[in-house]
Amino acid sequence: MPPPTRSLKARGSALAAPGEQVRLLESPNGQPRFDAMLAGARLAPLRATGITVFQINVGKLCNQTCGHCHVDAGPDRAEVMTQATAEACMAALARTDIPAVDITGGAPELNPAFRYLVEESRRLGRRVMDRCNLSVLLLPSQGDLGGFLARHRVEIVASLPSVVPSQTDAQRGAGVFDKSLQALRVLNGLGYGCDGSGLVLNLVTNPVGAFLPPAQPSQEAHFRQRLAHEHGIVFNNLYTITNMPISRFLEFLIRSGNYEGYMERLVNAFNPVAAAGVMCRYTLSVGWDGRLYDCDFNQMLDLTLAHGAPAHIRDFDPSVLHARRVVTGNHCYGCTAGSGSSCGGATA
Amino acid sequence: METYYHPKDLGHFADMGKGNPALWEKFMAYYGAVFAEGALTEREKALIALAVAHAVQCPYCIDAYTQACLEKGSSVEEMTEAVHVTCAIRGGASLVHGVQMRNVATKISM
Numbered sequence: 063m064p065p066p067t068r069s070l071k072a073r074g075s076a077l078a079a080p081g082e083q084v085r086l087l088e089s090p091n092g093q094p095r096f097d098a099m100l101a102g103a104r105l106a107p108l109r110a111t112g113i114t115v116f117q118i119n120v121g122k123l124c125n126q127t128c129g130h131c132h133v134d135a136g137p138d139r140a141e142v143m144t145q146a147t148a149e150a151c152m153a154a155l156a157r158t159d160i161p162a163v164d165i166t167g168g169a170p171e172l173n174p175a176f177r178y179l180v181e182e183s184r185r186l187g188r189r190v191m192d193r194c195n196l197s198v199l200l201l202p203s204q205g206d207l208g209g210f211l212a213r214h215r216v217e218i219v220a221s222l223p224s225v226v227p228s229q230t231d232a233q234r235g236a237g238v239f240d241k242s243l244q245a246l247r248v249l250n251g252l253g254y255g256c257d258g259s260g261l262v263l264n265l266v267t268n269p270v271g272a273f274l275p276p277a278q279p280s281q282e283a284h285f286r287q288r289l290a291h292e293h294g295i296v297f298n299n300l301y302t303i304t305n306m307p308i309s310r311f312l313e314f315l316i317r318s319g320n321y322e323g324y325m326e327r328l329v330n331a332f333n334p335v336a337a338a339g340v341m342c343r344y345t346l347s348v349g350w351d352g353r354l355y356d357c358d359f360n361q362m363l364d365l366t367l368a369h370g371a372p373a374h375i376r377d378f379d380p381s382v383l384h385a386r387r388v389v390t391g392n393h394c395y396g397c398t399a400g401s402g403s404s405c406g407g408a409t410a
Numbered sequence: 411m412e413t414y415y416h417p418k419d420l421g422h423f424a425d426m427g428k429g430n431p432a433l434w435e436k437f438m439a440y441y442g443a444v445f446a447e448g449a450l451t452e453r454e455k456a457l458i459a460l461a462v463a464h465a466v467q468c469p470y471c472i473d474a475y476t477q478a479c480l481e482k483g484s485s486v487e488e489m490t491e492a493v494h495v496t497c498a499i500r501g502g503a504s505l506v507h508g509v510q511m512r513n514v515a516t517k518i519s520m
Binding site: 224226229269271273274275276277280281284327 | 451452453477480481482483485486487
Protein backbone atom coordinates (compact mmCIF):
# COMPACT_ATOMS: atom_id res chain seq x y z
CA MET A 63 0.00 0.00 0.00
CA PRO A 64 2.41 2.76 -1.09
CA PRO A 65 0.96 5.94 0.40
CA PRO A 66 0.00 8.74 -1.95
CA THR A 67 2.09 11.85 -1.71
CA ARG A 68 -0.84 14.25 -1.99
CA SER A 69 -4.36 14.38 -0.65
CA LEU A 70 -7.37 13.26 -2.68
CA LYS A 71 -8.43 16.89 -2.83
CA ALA A 72 -5.09 18.08 -4.22
CA ARG A 73 -5.20 15.31 -6.83
CA GLY A 74 -8.73 16.31 -7.87
CA SER A 75 -10.05 12.83 -7.07
CA ALA A 76 -13.83 12.32 -7.21
CA LEU A 77 -13.49 10.63 -3.80
CA ALA A 78 -12.43 13.95 -2.27
CA ALA A 79 -16.15 14.78 -2.19
CA PRO A 80 -17.85 13.27 0.89
CA GLY A 81 -21.07 12.94 -1.11
CA GLU A 82 -19.37 10.65 -3.63
CA GLN A 83 -18.08 8.44 -0.82
CA VAL A 84 -21.55 8.21 0.74
CA ARG A 85 -23.06 7.41 -2.67
CA LEU A 86 -20.65 4.49 -3.08
CA LEU A 87 -21.10 3.22 0.47
CA GLU A 88 -24.88 3.40 0.32
CA SER A 89 -25.21 1.79 -3.13
CA PRO A 90 -26.88 -1.63 -2.95
CA ASN A 91 -24.25 -4.36 -3.26
CA GLY A 92 -26.14 -7.36 -1.97
CA GLN A 93 -25.00 -6.77 1.60
CA PRO A 94 -27.50 -5.92 4.36
CA ARG A 95 -27.71 -2.23 5.24
CA PHE A 96 -26.12 -1.24 8.54
CA ASP A 97 -29.42 0.05 9.90
CA ALA A 98 -31.02 -3.35 9.25
CA MET A 99 -28.23 -5.05 11.22
CA LEU A 100 -28.75 -2.54 14.04
CA ALA A 101 -32.46 -3.34 14.04
CA GLY A 102 -31.65 -7.05 14.16
CA ALA A 103 -29.53 -6.37 17.23
CA ARG A 104 -32.39 -4.33 18.75
CA LEU A 105 -30.25 -1.20 18.73
CA ALA A 106 -32.20 0.87 16.20
CA PRO A 107 -32.47 3.77 16.28
CA LEU A 108 -29.04 4.18 17.82
CA ARG A 109 -28.99 6.78 20.58
CA ALA A 110 -26.26 8.47 22.57
CA THR A 111 -26.01 7.48 26.21
CA GLY A 112 -24.34 10.73 27.31
CA ILE A 113 -21.13 12.54 26.42
CA THR A 114 -17.88 11.55 28.10
CA VAL A 115 -15.53 12.52 25.26
CA PHE A 116 -15.45 15.99 23.67
CA GLN A 117 -13.47 15.37 20.49
CA ILE A 118 -12.15 18.36 18.61
CA ASN A 119 -10.77 17.95 15.09
CA VAL A 120 -8.76 21.12 14.58
CA GLY A 121 -8.30 20.59 10.86
CA LYS A 122 -6.80 18.71 7.96
CA LEU A 123 -3.27 20.12 7.97
CA CYS A 124 -0.68 17.39 8.57
CA ASN A 125 3.03 16.86 7.91
CA GLN A 126 2.33 13.31 6.63
CA THR A 127 0.09 11.87 3.90
CA CYS A 128 -0.75 8.38 5.16
CA GLY A 129 -2.34 5.88 2.79
CA HIS A 130 -5.22 4.99 5.10
CA CYS A 131 -6.08 8.51 6.35
CA HIS A 132 -9.82 8.92 6.86
CA VAL A 133 -9.40 12.71 7.04
CA ASP A 134 -7.61 13.09 3.68
CA ALA A 135 -5.15 15.18 5.66
CA GLY A 136 -1.78 16.37 4.42
CA PRO A 137 0.61 19.27 3.99
CA ASP A 138 -1.52 20.50 1.09
CA ARG A 139 -4.67 20.96 3.20
CA ALA A 140 -5.48 24.41 4.54
CA GLU A 141 -8.69 23.81 6.51
CA VAL A 142 -7.86 24.62 10.14
CA MET A 143 -9.82 25.72 13.18
CA THR A 144 -9.67 29.43 14.00
CA GLN A 145 -9.01 30.84 17.46
CA ALA A 146 -12.64 32.08 17.58
CA THR A 147 -13.99 28.55 16.97
CA ALA A 148 -11.53 27.13 19.51
CA GLU A 149 -12.86 29.62 22.05
CA ALA A 150 -16.44 28.63 21.22
CA CYS A 151 -15.45 24.99 21.88
CA MET A 152 -14.03 25.87 25.28
CA ALA A 153 -17.07 27.98 26.17
CA ALA A 154 -19.27 24.99 25.37
CA LEU A 155 -17.03 22.61 27.31
CA ALA A 156 -17.13 24.89 30.35
CA ARG A 157 -20.92 24.48 30.47
CA THR A 158 -20.55 20.72 30.96
CA ASP A 159 -18.84 18.19 33.16
CA ILE A 160 -17.56 16.16 30.18
CA PRO A 161 -14.39 14.61 31.64
CA ALA A 162 -12.22 14.10 28.55
CA VAL A 163 -11.10 16.29 25.65
CA ASP A 164 -9.68 14.45 22.64
CA ILE A 165 -7.79 16.68 20.19
CA THR A 166 -7.20 15.33 16.70
CA GLY A 167 -6.51 16.40 13.11
CA GLY A 168 -4.48 16.21 10.76
CA ALA A 169 -1.54 16.83 13.00
CA PRO A 170 -3.39 18.86 15.65
CA GLU A 171 -0.20 20.28 17.10
CA LEU A 172 0.36 22.31 13.90
CA ASN A 173 -2.77 24.39 14.59
CA PRO A 174 -1.99 27.72 16.29
CA ALA A 175 -5.03 27.17 18.56
CA PHE A 176 -3.79 23.76 19.76
CA ARG A 177 -1.93 25.00 22.82
CA TYR A 178 -4.82 27.24 23.80
CA LEU A 179 -7.17 24.25 23.67
CA VAL A 180 -4.82 22.18 25.83
CA GLU A 181 -4.26 24.92 28.41
CA GLU A 182 -7.93 25.89 28.66
CA SER A 183 -9.14 22.27 28.86
CA ARG A 184 -6.64 21.55 31.61
CA ARG A 185 -7.65 24.79 33.42
CA LEU A 186 -11.20 23.42 33.35
CA GLY A 187 -9.88 20.26 34.98
CA ARG A 188 -10.41 17.92 32.05
CA ARG A 189 -8.28 14.97 30.92
CA VAL A 190 -6.72 15.88 27.56
CA MET A 191 -5.66 13.49 24.79
CA ASP A 192 -3.49 14.47 21.82
CA ARG A 193 -3.71 12.20 18.76
CA CYS A 194 -0.13 12.50 17.65
CA ASN A 195 1.55 11.19 14.49
CA LEU A 196 4.94 11.20 16.34
CA SER A 197 6.97 12.68 13.46
CA VAL A 198 5.49 16.10 14.26
CA LEU A 199 7.61 16.11 17.42
CA LEU A 200 10.74 16.23 15.26
CA LEU A 201 9.76 19.29 13.21
CA PRO A 202 12.03 22.29 13.87
CA SER A 203 8.95 24.40 14.72
CA GLN A 204 7.88 21.91 17.40
CA GLY A 205 11.08 21.62 19.41
CA ASP A 206 9.31 22.38 22.70
CA LEU A 207 6.18 20.32 21.95
CA GLY A 208 7.11 17.29 24.07
CA GLY A 209 7.88 19.49 27.06
CA PHE A 210 4.62 21.41 26.61
CA LEU A 211 2.60 18.18 26.52
CA ALA A 212 4.37 16.78 29.57
CA ARG A 213 3.94 20.02 31.55
CA HIS A 214 0.20 19.90 30.96
CA ARG A 215 -0.01 16.15 31.64
CA VAL A 216 -1.51 15.57 28.19
CA GLU A 217 -2.17 11.92 27.36
CA ILE A 218 -0.52 11.06 24.05
CA VAL A 219 -2.24 8.67 21.63
CA ALA A 220 0.42 7.97 19.03
CA SER A 221 0.14 6.14 15.72
CA LEU A 222 2.45 3.19 15.06
CA PRO A 223 0.82 0.60 12.79
CA SER A 224 3.57 -1.99 12.97
CA VAL A 225 6.84 -2.90 14.66
CA VAL A 226 8.08 -3.93 11.21
CA PRO A 227 9.69 -0.87 9.55
CA SER A 228 8.54 -1.70 5.99
CA GLN A 229 4.93 -2.12 7.17
CA THR A 230 4.81 1.21 8.96
CA ASP A 231 6.46 2.97 6.03
CA ALA A 232 4.05 1.30 3.57
CA GLN A 233 1.13 2.92 5.35
CA ARG A 234 2.60 6.20 6.55
CA GLY A 235 5.42 7.08 4.13
CA ALA A 236 9.11 6.33 3.62
CA GLY A 237 11.20 6.88 6.73
CA VAL A 238 8.25 7.30 9.09
CA PHE A 239 9.12 4.21 11.16
CA ASP A 240 12.56 5.57 12.05
CA LYS A 241 11.11 9.01 12.83
CA SER A 242 8.40 7.41 14.97
CA LEU A 243 10.99 5.55 17.06
CA GLN A 244 13.04 8.73 17.41
CA ALA A 245 9.96 10.57 18.68
CA LEU A 246 9.05 7.72 21.04
CA ARG A 247 12.54 7.93 22.56
CA VAL A 248 12.00 11.68 23.11
CA LEU A 249 8.70 10.94 24.84
CA ASN A 250 10.18 8.15 26.97
CA GLY A 251 12.95 10.57 27.90
CA LEU A 252 10.31 12.97 29.23
CA GLY A 253 8.83 10.13 31.27
CA TYR A 254 5.98 9.27 28.90
CA GLY A 255 5.02 5.61 29.16
CA CYS A 256 7.36 5.07 32.13
CA ASP A 257 6.18 3.51 35.37
CA GLY A 258 5.32 6.03 38.06
CA SER A 259 5.50 9.13 35.84
CA GLY A 260 1.77 9.50 35.39
CA LEU A 261 2.49 10.55 31.80
CA VAL A 262 0.42 8.30 29.58
CA LEU A 263 1.69 7.16 26.17
CA ASN A 264 -0.74 4.95 24.30
CA LEU A 265 -0.06 3.57 20.84
CA VAL A 266 -2.52 3.01 18.01
CA THR A 267 -2.21 0.37 15.30
CA ASN A 268 -4.30 0.19 12.14
CA PRO A 269 -3.94 -2.81 9.81
CA VAL A 270 -1.62 -2.18 6.89
CA GLY A 271 -4.14 -3.45 4.36
CA ALA A 272 -7.67 -4.72 3.78
CA PHE A 273 -8.08 -6.94 6.83
CA LEU A 274 -9.23 -6.67 10.43
CA PRO A 275 -6.86 -5.84 13.29
CA PRO A 276 -5.49 -8.59 15.57
CA ALA A 277 -6.86 -9.18 19.06
CA GLN A 278 -5.83 -6.16 21.12
CA PRO A 279 -4.31 -7.95 24.15
CA SER A 280 -2.06 -10.27 22.11
CA GLN A 281 -0.96 -7.48 19.78
CA GLU A 282 -0.19 -5.24 22.75
CA ALA A 283 2.03 -7.97 24.21
CA HIS A 284 3.73 -8.40 20.83
CA PHE A 285 4.41 -4.64 20.50
CA ARG A 286 5.61 -4.39 24.10
CA GLN A 287 8.08 -7.23 23.66
CA ARG A 288 9.44 -6.07 20.29
CA LEU A 289 9.69 -2.37 21.15
CA ALA A 290 11.35 -3.05 24.52
CA HIS A 291 13.80 -5.71 23.36
CA GLU A 292 14.76 -4.26 19.99
CA HIS A 293 14.52 -0.53 20.70
CA GLY A 294 14.30 0.01 24.47
CA ILE A 295 10.95 1.78 24.07
CA VAL A 296 8.07 1.55 26.57
CA PHE A 297 4.43 2.55 26.38
CA ASN A 298 1.23 2.12 28.38
CA ASN A 299 -1.49 0.61 26.17
CA LEU A 300 -1.94 -0.39 22.55
CA TYR A 301 -5.23 0.37 20.80
CA THR A 302 -6.17 -1.69 17.73
CA ILE A 303 -8.34 0.27 15.30
CA THR A 304 -10.12 -0.99 12.19
CA ASN A 305 -9.58 0.95 8.98
CA MET A 306 -12.77 2.77 8.04
CA PRO A 307 -13.78 2.31 4.39
CA ILE A 308 -13.78 6.03 3.65
CA SER A 309 -11.51 8.67 2.13
CA ARG A 310 -7.97 7.52 1.24
CA PHE A 311 -8.49 4.00 2.58
CA LEU A 312 -11.59 3.76 0.38
CA GLU A 313 -9.44 4.88 -2.53
CA PHE A 314 -6.94 2.11 -1.71
CA LEU A 315 -9.73 -0.48 -1.47
CA ILE A 316 -11.14 0.46 -4.87
CA ARG A 317 -7.75 0.80 -6.57
CA SER A 318 -6.57 -2.58 -5.27
CA GLY A 319 -9.82 -4.41 -6.05
CA ASN A 320 -10.48 -5.04 -2.37
CA TYR A 321 -13.57 -2.88 -1.79
CA GLU A 322 -16.24 -5.58 -2.09
CA GLY A 323 -14.21 -8.17 -0.20
CA TYR A 324 -13.42 -5.76 2.64
CA MET A 325 -17.05 -4.67 3.02
CA GLU A 326 -18.10 -8.33 3.03
CA ARG A 327 -15.49 -9.02 5.73
CA LEU A 328 -16.84 -6.14 7.86
CA VAL A 329 -20.46 -7.20 7.39
CA ASN A 330 -19.78 -10.87 8.14
CA ALA A 331 -17.91 -9.88 11.31
CA PHE A 332 -20.74 -7.63 12.61
CA ASN A 333 -20.73 -8.00 16.39
CA PRO A 334 -23.85 -6.83 18.29
CA VAL A 335 -21.78 -6.36 21.46
CA ALA A 336 -19.41 -4.05 19.60
CA ALA A 337 -22.40 -2.24 18.09
CA ALA A 338 -23.81 -1.57 21.55
CA GLY A 339 -20.49 -0.05 22.62
CA VAL A 340 -19.72 2.20 19.63
CA MET A 341 -17.98 5.44 20.54
CA CYS A 342 -20.58 7.72 18.92
CA ARG A 343 -22.84 6.87 21.85
CA TYR A 344 -20.56 8.73 24.27
CA THR A 345 -18.61 11.12 22.00
CA LEU A 346 -19.36 14.55 20.58
CA SER A 347 -17.19 15.44 17.59
CA VAL A 348 -16.51 19.06 16.63
CA GLY A 349 -15.15 19.92 13.19
CA TRP A 350 -12.55 22.56 12.31
CA ASP A 351 -15.36 24.91 11.29
CA GLY A 352 -17.41 24.33 14.45
CA ARG A 353 -19.93 21.91 12.98
CA LEU A 354 -21.03 19.02 15.21
CA TYR A 355 -20.97 15.31 14.46
CA ASP A 356 -21.44 11.95 16.18
CA CYS A 357 -17.87 10.89 15.37
CA ASP A 358 -14.79 11.85 13.38
CA PHE A 359 -15.82 9.47 10.56
CA ASN A 360 -19.24 11.07 10.14
CA GLN A 361 -17.39 14.38 10.17
CA MET A 362 -15.32 13.35 7.15
CA LEU A 363 -18.48 12.25 5.32
CA ASP A 364 -20.17 15.60 6.06
CA LEU A 365 -22.87 13.81 8.09
CA THR A 366 -23.64 16.49 10.67
CA LEU A 367 -25.84 15.84 13.68
CA ALA A 368 -29.47 15.44 12.64
CA HIS A 369 -32.81 14.39 14.08
CA GLY A 370 -33.27 17.78 15.76
CA ALA A 371 -29.85 18.05 17.40
CA PRO A 372 -27.90 21.29 16.98
CA ALA A 373 -25.43 21.18 14.10
CA HIS A 374 -22.93 23.84 15.20
CA ILE A 375 -20.93 24.56 18.34
CA ARG A 376 -22.54 28.02 18.61
CA ASP A 377 -25.86 26.24 19.23
CA PHE A 378 -24.37 23.78 21.74
CA ASP A 379 -27.06 22.44 24.05
CA PRO A 380 -25.91 19.55 26.27
CA SER A 381 -29.43 18.65 27.34
CA VAL A 382 -30.41 17.87 23.73
CA LEU A 383 -27.08 16.29 22.78
CA HIS A 384 -26.85 13.78 25.60
CA ALA A 385 -29.59 11.50 24.29
CA ARG A 386 -29.49 12.47 20.61
CA ARG A 387 -30.20 10.00 17.85
CA VAL A 388 -26.96 9.01 16.10
CA VAL A 389 -26.55 9.37 12.33
CA THR A 390 -25.50 5.99 10.88
CA GLY A 391 -24.56 4.54 7.49
CA ASN A 392 -22.84 1.54 5.96
CA HIS A 393 -19.39 2.93 6.90
CA CYS A 394 -20.38 2.20 10.53
CA TYR A 395 -19.63 -1.48 9.89
CA GLY A 396 -16.02 -0.41 10.44
CA CYS A 397 -16.70 0.13 14.15
CA THR A 398 -18.78 -3.00 14.72
CA ALA A 399 -16.66 -5.73 13.13
CA GLY A 400 -14.99 -8.39 15.24
CA SER A 401 -13.77 -7.00 18.54
CA GLY A 402 -15.13 -3.58 17.60
CA SER A 403 -13.20 -0.39 17.01
CA SER A 404 -13.13 3.09 18.50
CA CYS A 405 -10.68 5.91 19.17
CA GLY A 406 -9.91 3.96 22.35
CA GLY A 407 -9.34 0.67 20.53
CA ALA A 408 -11.39 -2.53 20.74
CA THR A 409 -14.84 -2.30 22.30
CA ALA A 410 -15.93 -5.91 22.69
CA MET B 411 -12.52 -18.38 -18.35
CA GLU B 412 -13.76 -21.58 -16.73
CA THR B 413 -11.51 -22.96 -14.00
CA TYR B 414 -11.91 -25.65 -11.37
CA TYR B 415 -11.17 -23.14 -8.60
CA HIS B 416 -13.36 -20.08 -7.96
CA PRO B 417 -12.43 -17.68 -5.10
CA LYS B 418 -16.10 -17.21 -4.17
CA ASP B 419 -16.45 -20.96 -3.57
CA LEU B 420 -14.59 -20.49 -0.28
CA GLY B 421 -17.68 -18.67 1.00
CA HIS B 422 -19.75 -21.75 0.13
CA PHE B 423 -17.67 -24.13 2.25
CA ALA B 424 -20.64 -24.61 4.59
CA ASP B 425 -22.61 -26.14 1.70
CA MET B 426 -20.65 -29.31 2.44
CA GLY B 427 -22.88 -29.65 5.52
CA LYS B 428 -25.93 -30.21 3.31
CA GLY B 429 -24.93 -33.75 2.36
CA ASN B 430 -24.36 -34.91 5.91
CA PRO B 431 -25.09 -32.30 8.61
CA ALA B 432 -24.01 -34.56 11.48
CA LEU B 433 -20.54 -35.17 10.10
CA TRP B 434 -20.20 -31.49 9.15
CA GLU B 435 -21.07 -30.35 12.67
CA LYS B 436 -18.58 -32.78 14.19
CA PHE B 437 -15.89 -31.58 11.81
CA MET B 438 -16.60 -27.91 12.55
CA ALA B 439 -16.65 -28.45 16.30
CA TYR B 440 -13.29 -30.20 16.06
CA TYR B 441 -11.94 -27.51 13.69
CA GLY B 442 -12.98 -24.73 16.06
CA ALA B 443 -11.42 -26.49 19.04
CA VAL B 444 -8.15 -27.07 17.16
CA PHE B 445 -7.74 -23.38 16.33
CA ALA B 446 -8.74 -22.05 19.76
CA GLU B 447 -6.06 -20.58 22.02
CA GLY B 448 -4.33 -23.44 23.83
CA ALA B 449 -0.75 -24.43 24.51
CA LEU B 450 -0.14 -22.66 21.20
CA THR B 451 -1.54 -19.18 20.51
CA GLU B 452 -4.11 -18.56 17.79
CA ARG B 453 -1.41 -16.61 15.95
CA GLU B 454 1.00 -19.55 16.02
CA LYS B 455 -1.70 -21.97 14.89
CA ALA B 456 -2.61 -19.73 11.96
CA LEU B 457 1.07 -19.70 10.88
CA ILE B 458 1.19 -23.51 11.05
CA ALA B 459 -2.04 -23.65 9.02
CA LEU B 460 -0.52 -21.33 6.43
CA ALA B 461 2.55 -23.56 6.14
CA VAL B 462 0.40 -26.68 5.79
CA ALA B 463 -1.81 -24.91 3.24
CA HIS B 464 1.27 -24.47 1.09
CA ALA B 465 2.29 -28.09 1.59
CA VAL B 466 -1.10 -29.35 0.41
CA GLN B 467 -1.25 -26.47 -2.11
CA CYS B 468 -4.86 -25.62 -1.37
CA PRO B 469 -5.69 -22.19 -2.85
CA TYR B 470 -8.71 -21.80 -0.56
CA CYS B 471 -6.59 -22.47 2.53
CA ILE B 472 -3.82 -20.14 1.33
CA ASP B 473 -6.39 -17.37 0.81
CA ALA B 474 -8.09 -17.95 4.17
CA TYR B 475 -4.94 -18.35 6.26
CA THR B 476 -3.07 -15.46 4.66
CA GLN B 477 -5.94 -13.26 5.84
CA ALA B 478 -6.10 -15.07 9.19
CA CYS B 479 -2.36 -14.65 9.81
CA LEU B 480 -2.54 -10.92 9.09
CA GLU B 481 -5.60 -10.57 11.32
CA LYS B 482 -3.79 -12.45 14.11
CA GLY B 483 -0.94 -9.94 13.91
CA SER B 484 1.67 -11.80 11.90
CA SER B 485 3.81 -9.88 9.45
CA VAL B 486 4.50 -10.84 5.84
CA GLU B 487 8.10 -11.50 6.93
CA GLU B 488 6.93 -14.12 9.47
CA MET B 489 4.50 -15.64 6.97
CA THR B 490 7.25 -15.86 4.36
CA GLU B 491 9.44 -17.72 6.86
CA ALA B 492 6.56 -20.13 7.50
CA VAL B 493 6.33 -20.87 3.77
CA HIS B 494 10.09 -21.45 3.70
CA VAL B 495 9.59 -24.03 6.46
CA THR B 496 7.12 -25.78 4.11
CA CYS B 497 9.61 -25.54 1.30
CA ALA B 498 12.47 -26.88 3.41
CA ILE B 499 10.46 -29.87 4.65
CA ARG B 500 9.13 -30.67 1.18
CA GLY B 501 12.57 -30.28 -0.34
CA GLY B 502 14.20 -32.20 2.49
CA ALA B 503 11.65 -34.97 2.11
CA SER B 504 12.68 -35.36 -1.53
CA LEU B 505 16.34 -35.16 -0.72
CA VAL B 506 16.26 -37.69 2.11
CA HIS B 507 14.82 -40.25 -0.32
CA GLY B 508 18.11 -39.93 -2.09
CA VAL B 509 19.41 -42.28 0.58
CA GLN B 510 17.17 -44.97 -0.94
CA MET B 511 18.60 -44.13 -4.32
CA ARG B 512 22.10 -44.51 -2.94
CA ASN B 513 21.21 -47.79 -1.21
CA VAL B 514 19.79 -49.27 -4.41
CA ALA B 515 22.65 -48.00 -6.51
CA THR B 516 25.17 -49.42 -4.04
CA LYS B 517 23.44 -52.78 -3.96
CA ILE B 518 23.32 -53.28 -7.70
CA SER B 519 26.61 -51.68 -8.61
CA MET B 520 29.98 -53.38 -8.77
